[in-house]
Amino acid sequence: MEIIKTAGLTKNFKRFKKQAGMIGSIKGLIRREYEEKQAIGNLDLTIQEGEFVGLIGPNGAGKTTLVKMLTGIIAPTCGSVSVLGYYPNDLEHEFKQQYAVVMGQKSQLFFELTVEDTLRLFKEIYGLPEEEYESSRDYFVKLFQVQDLMHVQVRTLSLGERMKMELIAALLHNPKIIFLDEPTIGLDAVASKQIRGFLAEINERRGTTIILTSHYMEDIKALCKRSIVINHGCKIYDGDTEKLFERFQKFKKITFTFSEPTLLPNLEFDARILEQTPYKKVIMVPKENAAGLLRELMNLLPTDITVEEEEIGTIVERIYQEGGDGLA
């Protein structure tokens, strides 16, 4: 079943252009110049129920804007959008009952009160029966190991602790779709792993549809079978995550270690030597030439070989730069 469908979805923001400095501020009082900024342009998107989709793209690409439109927080400028059969910006209760949204920097908690107080409020707002509420709460509390933090004022929590609490509050009502906009911001390795484990589990067990935005490619690679890359408000890739990374994984880094001082022969293909000592050579080659290089250098009888993938950051850079070429 198609759970999310957009066609020609567009969002233009109008923002007031201010010149720097005091004079600029005063000019702005008298005459305001506005500039139009297209945050999302003509986006077609279909997501099936039960999918786990990663939304990636550089800063300012339009990811958050897309999530805001899908949850009804902002209205599209034009185009159609349907989520669970609703037009999100109608803000119907039955619709809002069925999704959850967690945005890294926005809080749903009452800072003066305890988490338990907020959770109680959410229980009533979502109309959860007592048993369901308790089992759900206890499940999360155990998962995130936050028993001791349930009865302290929220404002005294650390960033990561608060983030966990936000997640609990958002997910308490067992939503059908979860929108996560950088949910692992500020979390330590243990916590982000717990969250990853949890997301994978509910996606698999309950068939919850999940849309995840993150700059941590580890999250995306580990979780999302499908990835959508957005740049300048346009979709530049939509498909299998593994294929995406494989496609842009262009080079391999190979390290050879020798027991005797060794000289490198002349290499035929365009290999780049990153490091060279008598006993150690680090060479970067296009991945299709990796086998050839290995074959050739095997003759020199190395004592050890490591073949590494490129750094993920480099790959991502490449995806964002040339992702559009012939892929979308």
Added chain:
Amino acid sequence: MGLRKYLEILKIFIKTQLAWRGDSVIQILFSLTKILFASLLWGTIFAGRDEVAGFTLSSMMSYYIISSFLTQLDMSSKVSMEISQRIRNGTFSKYMVLPVNIQGYFVAMEMGMVLFHLIIYFITSVIWIFVFRIKFVFTPDPAIVAGIGILILLGLFFMAQLNYYLGLLTLKYEEIGLFLMIKDNLVAFVTGSIIPLTLLPEHFLWIMKAFPFYYVTYLPSMLLIGRLKGELGMGLLALSCWCVVLQAVIHVTWQNYRIKYDGVGI
């Protein structure tokens, strides 16, 4: 069933008020000094006289205590502040993603804060009346008191509506400080906290009656000290009409301005 959400919201705001104990104490002290100041002032004015503009000293003091009690009870300016701030910094979405009626949320919030302060101010006022042996003038008729109760509730609801409406205007005007200032001054004037209305000429009162604020603090205070009995029915009717009209305005405004929300921020 639907009401339980709002009851819980009300409860949570009582809890937040309790978390800020310090604030409440300061507010109480402040209200005490205000009454003290008023009693000094009126004491001087009444020196050597039994009556000023039809008021005795004790009925004037009773009026003053009741009307400042009602004025302080009205917490609705917090509603417009909260909405306007959140729209400007993009966190208004907090309310948009929850399956609650947003206005209902804010009315429940107002009620929670009112309930908390009701108890506190009630206690302080009673203490005050005893300590200074004020001969408190109070209408004895229970039917009228019940009517006044409804009038006060309507008034609080109206103020919550008004502030909700002004808060929503941020969606269009960005800066609503001016609107809020106009409202605050109008309220202060019409409810008589700048000049007691009774001291104004008769035809001036007629103008005041055209404003809803007349029925929010001034009328219930006067009714409680046993005056203007004939105006209760009229007041209830007028204020109800104002509430209905404002609700319609809010509905239209929200439908039109909601799409203007651009949810700035990450």
